[in-house]
Amino acid sequence: MKRLFDITMSLLAFFVFGFPMLVVALFIKLTSKGPVLYWSDRVGKNNAIFRMPKFRTMLVDTPAVATHLMLDPDRFLTPIGKFLRKTSIDELPQLWSILIGDMSIVGPRPALFNQDDLIALRTEKGVHILTPGLSGPAQINGRDELPIPVKVEFDEYYLKNRSFLFDLKIIVQTIFKAVKGDGVTH
Secondary structure, eight states: OHHHHHHHHHHHHHHHHHHHHHHHHHHHHHHSSSOSEEEEEEEOGGGOEEEEEEEOOBOTTOOSSOGGGSSOGGGGBOTTHHHHHHTTGGGTTHHHHHHTTSOEEESSOOEETTOHHHHHHHHHHTGGGSOOEEEOTTTTTTGGGSOHHHHHHHHHHHHHHOOHHHHHHHHHHHHHHHHHTTTOOO
């Protein structure tokens, strides 16, 4: 049932956001050098690595390190990168990952391949068996502001309490948080 919901919602979202996504792609091309999409190696279900697309918000010569570990991440942002991140528009290409089954609409956010502490803690708590999501409980409860152990607590709670209604609640809260730009620190 969840997979059918994911396919239906991602197709609907492509229909609704298709033209705006083309406009964003054009703005990225016009304001910075490099590809429109950034493909990031992420940890998926059962700790399998998959490639996740995002609209590129950083300059092409940016060091390959998590943004929160940079001393001054703003200096690496493209001219429209801050806006794309603040509004979470940079996440829209992940609809493709949902459509092909690497991701779900709701689940724990996919870890970067080199976030060993997050991966280990999720594995210890059994969260690694879940398909990662476009949004999840950590995104509606603090997002970037949460320390890793707290994120994993939210992920574990989701693992033990997941349901269609819980997913709907997370989706609705995600929309409100994205519109307000809550929890985005970089």
